[in-house]
Amino acid sequence: MEPNRHRQMAAAEAFDALAAEREPHLQPVVFTEPLQYTAYTGMRSFVVFGDSGSGKTALRMALTRQATPADAPPTHLVVQWQPEPTKGVRGSPAVRICIRQALEACATTLLETFARYPRLFDAAPPTVQMYMHWFIQTYTGDDRRSLLAIIEEDRAFREGLSLCQRLITEPASPLLHADVAEQRVIAHLTDTLQRMGMRGVWVMIDGIEPWLRNAMPDIAEMLNAILSTLELFDLNGFAIKMFAPRTLEPSITGSWGAIKGRVELYTLTWTPERLILITERHIAAKIGRPRVPLRDLCVADNEVRAWLQRYGGSTPRGWLRLVRPLVDAFVTSGAAHALSRDDWRAIQRTHPPRLSIDLATDRVFIGDAEIGGLQPRPYRLLRYLYENRTRRVPRSELYYRAYQGLVEEPRTHDDHGWEDPADWNNVLDNAILRLRKIIEPDPRHPLYILTDRGWGVKLEHTV
Incomplete structure (x- = not known):
């Protein structure tokens, strides 16, 4: 498909995905720099916190485009990496496993870079070529053949195909011993990249949210351990750029790298x-x-x-x-x-924005905005209607169970808590009116809290 046609199709779908990772062709057109954008560039390590939909991935993609322009060799080796939790492994051993994963991602990215720009390798000094060959062979491991198959199938890599075949299949000189410290490997990597004309390595960590559903403590502990490994952040030409959900902020803020100022912390906000x-x-x-x-x-x-x-x-x-x-x-x-x-x-x-309540925290949202100012009794009314949003709630049930907080609705004069309807009808009406003034865009023409005198009260447009 022609590039312009592809771009037009992506633009036509501009409001379909609303997720940067699903609209890569649209991002160069619509991306808007946050106010502190320049703070994210360069060789500094940082963590950007943001809520879901705040633009963390769009920011990561923009930084990647800046460092890897389409019409020129990359200025940095930009590595996309998602750490994989290590069950039953904690502390320094877990950190070593994670760094090994990051180095494997670096090797894969380096091979793809040479596939696209073989002249980077060909123009490098012999000692640089030897290290790059050793590094790729050491850290691609069992994935070599599958990586080569992907490169052979992709037309964008045709220019560097023969070079990649050599790097994968021909034996490399054993430059460093098998148990060499990871920090030394990274130092050699950044040095050789700089001798090739690049400025260093950006390790990008993004897309953490899906993992948190089932492994929140493990992910938090692992990221904290990585960001507490100060030796990583003292290496010239090496930076970790992490894009993390707000739920991880307490753990990451307590990491040793953040405390010692080796890792900058930012919150992605928009005016x-x-x-x-x-x-x-x-x-x-x-x-x-x-x-x-x-x-x-x-x-x-x-x-x-x-x-x-x-x-x-x-x-x-x-x-x-x-x-x-x-x-x-x-x-x-x-x-x-x-x-x-x-x-x-x-x-x-x-098409009104949907109303929702986080029942665990009592937070009320309409659309993506949190609604404040709800007093206890109006909130109890709203919560009860929300919990019973599939039906109309009779007025008497709403008054006794929600407003008064009784466990059971009294049915006769002899039941506990009984009140004459003439005494509580206006009380309930006033409570509903106060609630509407907070919830409704126009309380005179309600969208959410609908009253049917013959049937009761129904909460509409919920999620």
């Missing part, structure tokens, strides 16, 4: 202005135009902006997910004229 820029760039990519400001999308752009700031949360994914129905409507209309205010308000009612 509303940058989030608007990211949103508008995705819209432009979707429509196929150089630029599409919100006012070209909808005449009620101030209302759209306020909606995004209220419910989009603090991450690019939250804003893009929230604006997607408006973009779809604009495209469906032919994208010739901005949508009207009536169009926008219809979209608000037909």
